[in-house]
Amino acid sequence: MTALNDLVYTIYVMRRAAILALFLWASAILARSTTSAQAPPAGVIQYAADGALVRPADYREWVFVSSGIGMTYGPTQSAVSPGNFDNVFVNRASYTQFMNTGRWPDKTIFVLEQRRAEAQVSINNGGHTQGALVAIEAEVKDQRFPGGWAYFAFGAPPTLAATAAPLPMSANCYSCHKASTAVEQTFVQFYPVLMDVARRMGTVRSDYDPSRKP
Numbered sequence: 099m100t101a102l103n104d105l106v107y108t109i110y111v112m113r114r115a116a117i118l119a120l121f122l123w124a125s126a127i128l129a130r131s132t133t134s135a136q137a138p139p140a141g142v143i144q145y146a147a148d149g150a151l152v153r154p155a156d157y158r159e160w161v162f163v164s165s166g167i168g169m170t171y172g173p174t175q176s177a178v179s180p181g182n183f184d185n186v187f188v189n190r191a192s193y194t195q196f197m198n199t200g201r202w203p204d205k206t207i208f209v210l211e212q213r214r215a216e217a218q219v220s221i222n223n224g225g226h227t228q229g230a231l232v233a234i235e236a237e238v239k240d241q242r243f244p245g246g247w248a249y250f251a252f253g254a255p256p257t258l259a260a261t262a263a264p265l266p267m268s269a270n271c272y273s274c275h276k277a278s279t280a281v282e283q284t285f286v287q288f289y290p291v292l293m294d295v296a297r298r299m300g301t302v303r304s305d306y307d308p309s310r311k312p
Contacts (some may be wrong), residue, residue, distance in 0.1 A: 105115070120287075124125055135199075141156075143189075149241055151238065151250045152196075152260065153258065153259065154209060154236075157211070160189050160190055161187065161189075161193040162185065165183055165184060165185045165186070166183070166288060167181060168215070169181070169214055170179050171274060171278070171312050180215040182212045182213060182214055182215060183211070183213045183228045184211075184212055185211040185212075185213065185228075186209070186289070187205065192239075196292060196295065199301075200281070200299025201282070202281075202282055204240060204241055205240060206238070206239040208236060208237040208238075209235070209236050210235040210237070212232040212233045212234070212235075213231055214228070214230045214232055215228070216228070216229035232255075234258060235250060235252065236249070237249050237250075237283075237284070241263060244259070248264040248265070249272065279303070280293065280296065280304065282303075287306070308309040
């Protein structure tokens with residue numbers, strides 16, 4: 099009887115262990131599913147309750163469009179300072195559609211990341227490398243806004259805003275983007291791969307003049 103009792107007890111323990119393992123596995127799957135359901139898809143525009151744009155935390159996982167250094171649309175920049183690097187990112191879904199059509203779909207979002215230009219960093223003896231974050235801005239195509247486009251400034255570190263209201267229509271960016279961009283209200287002329295697509299698809303604005311200065 100002792101051997102039989104030992105066998106029964108062993109089976110009982112193994113069954114309890116199996117049930118516990120199954121419970122833990124199911125709990126882990128449920129937790130993962132809940133987290134996935136709560137997290138918005140990458141590159142999806144989010145607005146706060148007051149209508150302000152939520153600063154995208156994952157923009158560096160989007161498509162990197164291009165980078166410029168010391169760009170200015172006003173007076174010529176002093177040669178003493180190289181200015182800042184401007185890194186441009188766009189959400190992947192909109193990028194994919196643009197590559198197929200030459201047009202930006204509604205809910206397109208660009209992020210402009212400005213970083214300080216640094217010289218003589220590490221073993222570098224010429225040119226400039228990117229340094230500290232200077233500011234983050236965004237451009238959004240969304241029919242909720244007058245004219246279908248809006249611009250946002252999240253400020254600079256260490257006080258980057260978590261949300262930003264659209265800049266007022268009197269801001270210079272609205273008139274500049276309307277007058278000087280190659281495709282819709284975006285500076286595709288500075289993104290060579292996308293400019294090739296726009297030319298091929300015939301979506302370059304008819305009034306775009308590369309020789310015109312603001």
